[in-house]
Amino acid sequence: MILFVSDLHLSAQTPELNALFLQFLGGRARAAEALYILGDLFEYWVGDDDLDTPADPTHAAVVSALRRLADAGVAVNVMRGNRDFLLGDGFAAASGARLLPDPYVLSLPAWQFVLSHGDALCTDDRDYQAFRAQSRSPEWQAAFLAKPLAERHAIARALRERSEAGKAQKAGGADYLMDVNAGATEDFLRTHGYATFIHGHTHKPAMHDHIVDGIHVERWVLADWHGAAGECLVWDGERLVRERLT
Ligand SMILES: [Mn+2]
Known part of the structure; x- marks a missing residue:
C-alpha cells in the first residue's frame, strides 16, 4: 500500500495539523510500504541549517x-513544493527521506504514475512563474542561503504575506491563475506516456478525466490539510481511494 499527501503547510501556527501529522506518521503510515509527500509539507523552509536552531x-x-x-x-x-523548495540534503539526511525530482515517474508492477507538486503547470500566473524560475536557480539559492537565518526568516515572512495578498486578489476574479493550465497539463500527460497523474498545490481536490490523443488519463488532485483535518490518497495495488484524517 502506498500513501500520497501534499500541502500540509505545517508551521508553529498549525498546532492541530502538526499533531495530526505526527499521529499519522506514528500510526496510519506505518501500514504502508511507501509514503510520498508531494510538496509543501512545510509552510516555509529557509534552509536545512534552520534545524540546528x-x-x-x-x-x-x-x-x-x-x-x-x-x-x-x-x-x-x-x-x-513552492513553499519548501529549499529542502536539501541536510533535511534528507536528518529525516531519512529521499528527495524526489519534480516531476517523478513512479513505476509499480501494476501501474504507472507521474507525480508532481503542480505549481509548474500553473503557467497562467506569469508573475509566479518568473519568481519560480529565479528562485530555482543555483545562484539565487546560494545567495539566499548565505544570508543570516534571521534575515532569511524575514524574507520568507514577506514572501508569504505577498503570496496571501496575491491569492486574495486572484480569488476576486482571476481564479484561473490558481489552477493548472489546460494546454500545459495535456502536454505534460502526453510527455509522461499518459500515466495516471497525481499532484497537489491547487488546493482543489478532485479526480479529472482527460482524453489526450484519444487516450483516457486520470488526474488526481490531492487535498490540502487545513483546520484540524487532512487527507491521504491510498493506492492499494488496484485503485486509488481518498482517506480523510481527523
Ligand atoms: Mn504549493
Whole structure:
C-alpha cells in the first residue's frame, strides 16, 4: 500500500495539523510500504541549517517523526513544493527521506504514475512563474542561503504575506491563475506516456478525466490539510481511494 499527501503547510501556527501529522506518521503510515509527500509539507523552509536552531520546534519534531517512520521500514519520499523548495540534503539526511525530482515517474508492477507538486503547470500566473524560475536557480539559492537565518526568516515572512495578498486578489476574479493550465497539463500527460497523474498545490481536490490523443488519463488532485483535518490518497495495488484524517 502506498500513501500520497501534499500541502500540509505545517508551521508553529498549525498546532492541530502538526499533531495530526505526527499521529499519522506514528500510526496510519506505518501500514504502508511507501509514503510520498508531494510538496509543501512545510509552510516555509529557509534552509536545512534552520534545524540546528531550536527556536521553532515544529520542523525538528516533524523531521524526527519522519525519521522514526523511515527507521520502521517505510520508504519516505519528499518532493519540494513552492513553499519548501529549499529542502536539501541536510533535511534528507536528518529525516531519512529521499528527495524526489519534480516531476517523478513512479513505476509499480501494476501501474504507472507521474507525480508532481503542480505549481509548474500553473503557467497562467506569469508573475509566479518568473519568481519560480529565479528562485530555482543555483545562484539565487546560494545567495539566499548565505544570508543570516534571521534575515532569511524575514524574507520568507514577506514572501508569504505577498503570496496571501496575491491569492486574495486572484480569488476576486482571476481564479484561473490558481489552477493548472489546460494546454500545459495535456502536454505534460502526453510527455509522461499518459500515466495516471497525481499532484497537489491547487488546493482543489478532485479526480479529472482527460482524453489526450484519444487516450483516457486520470488526474488526481490531492487535498490540502487545513483546520484540524487532512487527507491521504491510498493506492492499494488496484485503485486509488481518498482517506480523510481527523
Ligand atoms: Mn504549493
